[in-house]
Amino acid sequence: MTSTIYIPIHVRVKRGRFDLFRTILDEIEKNEDTLEDGDIIVLSSKFVAMSEGRFIKIPDVVPSPEAEELASKLHLQINLAELILREAEVVFGGVPSFALSVKYGILTPNAGIDRSNVQAGWAILYPRTPFKKAEMLRRRILLETGKKVGIIITDSRLLPSRSGTSGIAIGVSGFDPIKDERGRRDLFYNILRVTRRSLADDISAGAQLLMGEADEGIPIVIVRNTRIKLHDKIVYEDQMTIDYDECIYVRGLSKLDLIKL
Numbered sequence: 001m002t003s004t005i006y007i008p009i010h011v012r013v014k015r016g017r018f019d020l021f022r023t024i025l026d027e028i029e030k031n032e033d034t035l036e037d038g039d040i041i042v043l044s045s046k047f048v049a050m051s052e053g054r055f056i057k058i059p060d061v062v063p064s065p066e067a068e069e070l071a072s073k074l075h076l077q078i079n080l081a082e083l084i085l086r087e088a089e090v091v092f093g094g095v096p097s098f099a100l101s102v103k104y105g106i107l108t109p110n111a112g113i114d115r116s117n118v119q120a121g122w123a124i125l126y127p128r129t130p131f132k133k134a135e136m137l138r139r140r141i142l143l144e145t146g147k148k149v150g151i152i153i154t155d156s157r158l159l160p161s162r163s164g165t166s167g168i169a170i171g172v173s174g175f176d177p178i179k180d181e182r183g184r185r186d187l188f189y190n191i192l193r194v195t196r197r198s199l200a201d202d203i204s205a206g207a208q209l210l211m212g213e214a215d216e217g218i219p220i221v222i223v224r225n226t227r228i229k230l231h232d233k234i235v236y237e238d239q240m241t242i243d244y245d246e247c248i249y250v251r252g253l254s255k256l257d258l259i260k261l
Helices: 022-031 045-051 065-076 078-087 130-145 198-213 246-251
Strands: 007-010 039-043 053-059 090-093 097-101 106-109 122-124 150-158 163-171 178-182 197-200 220-222 259-260
Touching: 007 198, 022 039, 022 045, 022 130, 022 220, 039 122, 039 130, 039 197, 039 198, 045 130, 045 163, 065 078, 065 097, 078 097, 106 150, 130 150, 130 163, 130 198, 150 198, 163 198, 178 198, 197 198, 197 246, 198 220
Parallel strands: 039 150
Antiparallel strands: 007 220, 039 220, 053 122, 090 097, 090 259, 097 106, 150 163, 178 197
């Protein structure tokens, strides 16, 4: 059986907005690599956000009374608290310096706002409409190169009760991100009743191993020989999310106060 291969694509530091599509193809060529049918291209969410100019100077953000309350509760910089409230879909409590929130259906600290790898006093937000962005990139690559690929936009995440970050997909195109295993039998012939595998998150975790969190300079990873069937159907965010009352973490931690925005 052919092994799955992760191919890192090194990219020089980008400053300001840039053409993401053209940069992807150019940097793959500079790394002396090529795309093949069936490849899945994994892109750092920060890299995508940078291409969109999703930077903001935190001191320029004007806080609201709600931000003052959140900042007081969680010992946050008040301007950052305002930015979190603007970006988050929902804010659950938190701990000092971090608000546990939801962005694009994902539990994430501070609505995915990141202050690493940007100038002091600035922050970078999540990219806009990552599923639409992934679809646009996949289609343009098909039209220009003739290669049928999948796209994942990935971010690092914290797992409940675990130390350190792993990878998660925030945008997907070109394949079904979830594989339903319900109805199959395990090694002992028990019928699986609730198991669904997040293929996109599994691939993201592998890519994050190469991308790293510091100065690795690898915002693009090509994943080859995944044996995942690609297609041209549009993938939607709700294919990867569940309602709060079905989530074991949200429902299980029901004592937290829910702040609806």
